[in-house]
Amino acid sequence: MKKTALNSIHIEAGAKMVPFAGYEMPLQYSGLTDEHLNVRENLGVFDVSHMGEFFLKGEKALDLVQKVTSNDASKLIDGKIQYSCLPNGKGGIVDDLLVYRINAEEYMLVVNASNIEKDWNWIKSHNTFGVEMTNKSDEISLLAVQGPKAVEVLQKLTSVNLSEISYYSFVYGDFAGIENILISATGYTGAGGFEIYFENKHAETIWNAVMEAGKDFGIKPAGLAARDTLRLEMGFCLYGNDIDDTTSPLEAGLGWITKLSKDFIDSDYLKAQKESGLTKKLVGFELIDKGIPRHDYEIENEEGKTIGKVTSGTMSPSLKSAIGLGYVEKPYFAVDSEIFIVVRNKKLKAKVVKIPFLKS
Amino acid sequence: MEFPENLKYTKDHEWVRVEGDIAFVGITDYAQGELGDIVYVEVETEGESLDKEEVFGTIEAVKTVSDLFMPISGEVIEINTSLEDSPESINAAPYENWIIKVKISDSSELEDLLTSESYADLVA
Numbered sequence: 136m137k138k139t140a141l142n143s144i145h146i147e148a149g150a151k152m153v154p155f156a157g158y159e160m161p162l163q164y165s166g167l168t169d170e171h172l173n174v175r176e177n178l179g180v181f182d183v184s185h186m187g188e189f190f191l192k193g194e195k196a197l198d199l200v201q202k203v204t205s206n207d208a209s210k211l212i213d214g215k216i217q218y219s220c221l222p223n224g225k226g227g228i229v230d231d232l233l234v235y236r237i238n239a240e241e242y243m244l245v246v247n248a249s250n251i252e253k254d255w256n257w258i259k260s261h262n263t264f265g266v267e268m269t270n271k272s273d274e275i276s277l278l279a280v281q282g283p284k285a286v287e288v289l290q291k292l293t294s295v296n297l298s299e300i301s302y303y304s305f306v307y308g309d310f311a312g313i314e315n316i317l318i319s320a321t322g323y324t325g326a327g328g329f330e331i332y333f334e335n336k337h338a339e340t341i342w343n344a345v346m347e348a349g350k351d352f353g354i355k356p357a358g359l360a361a362r363d364t365l366r367l368e369m370g371f372c373l374y375g376n377d378i379d380d381t382t383s384p385l386e387a388g389l390g391w392i393t394k395l396s397k398d399f400i401d402s403d404y405l406k407a408q409k410e411s412g413l414t415k416k417l418v419g420f421e422l423i424d425k426g427i428p429r430h431d432y433e434i435e436n437e438e439g440k441t442i443g444k445v446t447s448g449t450m451s452p453s454l455k456s457a458i459g460l461g462y463v464e465k466p467y468f469a470v471d472s473e474i475f476i477v478v479r480n481k482k483l484k485a486k487v488v489k490i491p492f493l494k495s
Numbered sequence: 496m497e498f499p500e501n502l503k504y505t506k507d508h509e510w511v512r513v514e515g516d517i518a519f520v521g522i523t524d525y526a527q528g529e530l531g532d533i534v535y536v537e538v539e540t541e542g543e544s545l546d547k548e549e550v551f552g553t554i555e556a557v558k559t560v561s562d563l564f565m566p567i568s569g570e571v572i573e574i575n576t577s578l579e580d581s582p583e584s585i586n587a588a589p590y591e592n593w594i595i596k597v598k599i600s601d602s603s604e605l606e607d608l609l610t611s612e613s614y615a616d617l618v619a
Contacts (some may be wrong), residue, residue: 166586167557168532360531360558427535427555450534450557479553 139184140276140338148356158185161359162249162371171397174326176444177353178282180345181362185248187272189255190218190333192241195264200234200242203261205384205401206493210371211236216303219392221257222401226408227380228387230254231372235305247374248272261400266291277337278331280345281357281365285328288349291313293318297329306488313337314428321363325369364449366371367458370419376430377417377446377460385409386462387417416468417444419490421458422476424483428459434467434479442467445476451492458492459485496524496618501512504614507548510590511608518605519593520566522554525618527589530556536578536585538563538595544570545555547604550587551595554585567604569597 150161161182163170171180176488191199200208206219215236221229235243246254251272253286259268279288286297295308299406300320310316311330317332333341346354363373372378372387374418384393385408395406422428428448436442448459459476467474470489475482498504503511508526512519529534533604538552545551545565552563552574573596578585599605609617 163531166532364557426537427560429560450530450555452557466548482519 137185139182139185141182141342143233144339144342145182145356150356153359156185158166158248159357161356161358163360164356166359167358167364167454170357171356171364173322173353173355174357174361174365176283178275178284178328178349179289179326179357179361180342180349181279181281181357182270182342182361183279183330184276184335185340186277187246187251187254187270188275188277189244189246189258190241190269190270190271191244191266193264193266194240194328194349196240198243198264198268199258200244201397202229202233202312203258204234204400205389205394205399205405205472206233206234206243206392208236209397210310213238214304214306214307217392218303218318220378220389221254222384222399222405223247223257223380224400225380226264226376226383226401226404228234228256228374228382228384229380231374231378235319238379249375272376273336274335275332276341277329278341278345278472279322279324281322281324281326281328283327284352284354288352288354289329289345291348292344300329311337312343313340316341323371324365326365335443340475361484366450366493367447367449367460368451368453368493370460370492372417372460373447382417382462383403386413386415407474413465413468415462415464417446417460417462418460418468418487419460419492420474420476420485421456421488421492422483422485424485425457425459425482427457427483428461428476428478428485434461434463434476435475435482436467437473437475439482442474453493460490496528497590498523499612500611502590502611503558503566504610504611505564505566506617507566508618509564509566510545510591511566513599513605516599516602517568517572518569518597518599520595520597521565521593522585522589523614523618524589527586529555530554530559530561533582533585534555536594538571538574540571541574542571544562544568544600554582554594563594565597566608567597567599567601569600571595572598
């Protein structure tokens with residue numbers, strides 16, 4: 136089991152540690168609901184150092200990125216970030232990821248911890264461009280500092296004007312007295328904030344500086360459990376739950392990062408899928424009857440025919456309602472469609488709603 | 496973690512408080528901690544006679560769902576309706592918030608339940 140550089144800090148903070156993607160990670164500290172609401176109202180700090188970071192460098196770095204990802208990375212300028220996915224050549228998804236343009240000849244790809252090896256091998260197998268690839272996943276730590284008080288708190292630690300970093304942009308700057316730290320206006324919570332990338336050796340310094348800067352602002356560490364409920368309220372996909380090697384990006388509602396105007400792995404297949412029309416789609420739904428949807432629960436129509444499956448579900452801590460994501464057949468993916476979630480042999484009424492569940 | 500001595504326990508992490516031929520049943524401090532924030536308690540067996548170890552309901556936390564098992568055989572005579580609106584009170588005070596009342600059908604089964612001490616050993 137791998138450990139992040141902050142392992143002992145989590146244990147000292149009273150975290151409940153669990154195995155996740157080969158790492159021992161904090162599931163929760165003070166409690167899921169408390170951590171969740173604190174991110175929405177104040178500020179939470181997540182150690183997400185398990186995420187993977189690949190660097191692609193060379194004259195043809197963009198060509199490789201363009202080939203393996205679905206979004207159009209040629210639209211990126213230096214300091215900009217794109218959400219994207221790696222199509223798998225069979226209509227499914229190898230992984231979803233962030234693409235950072237450091238400069239015209241260097242990109243950073245941030246991938247899911249559980250897929251580091253798979254993604255690395257996949258991208259490498261398509262590297263016919265002579266691009267220099269480096270996997271720095273084990274050397275880089277990552278803190279997500281998320282919540283409405285992020286700018287105010289973190290501004291104390293850097294000379295970079297944080298309010299000028301627009302969403303999905305990044306800069307290298309000083310942070311907590313250390314030079315050349317990557318500060319990225321991204322996150323997986325919908326609460327605003329930053330993700331800070333740095334070498335493992337700075338982990339304790341940066342963690343302590345962030346906690347100290349936020350102590351009068353209600354800052355609290357937050358675990359993977361809150362990360363999951365926060366992302367679900369925003370309708371963000373989780374690889375392994377909502378998207379995987381068998382789901383197409385179009386079916387997953389990721390058409391906005393699938394740019395069919397460029398050539399990439401699966402672009403022909405996806406064009407054809409788009410033209411012929413989708414037969415199933417990932418939708419958000421809210422339970423009308425009392426109960427909680429969970430991953431893998433069946434979805435039925437009123438007549439009892441199976442029309443899909445739940446991929447993620449929870450009781451939303453912010454909305455206090457039971458919400459979920461799931462794939463349903465046509466025509467049930469239209470908003471306001473009545474669907475039924477099978478919970479312990481009972482059919483609970485639900486309706487398809489627009490995502491994000493939590494409106495800002 | 497507390498395991499009051501006046502209660503009996505099961506390996507499924509329920510506690511039992513006996514008053515005459517009635518047993519109050521809830522979940523232990525250990526169980527609520529493992530489940531995390533409890534958001535829903537579903538019991539639809541009121542009025543039913545169930546055997547020991549049969550499922551009488553379900554408890555849902557934000558992240559997980561878990562069955563609730565009868566610690567002893569008997570009839571489920573009442574459910575704690577206050578949990579409908581505030582299931583989280585089980586997290587705050589697990590021993591003050593019983594889930595069901597059971598009319599005990601065979602009091603000899605009480606002898607099979609764990610003492611506070613042996614339950615504490617089980618979850619240590």
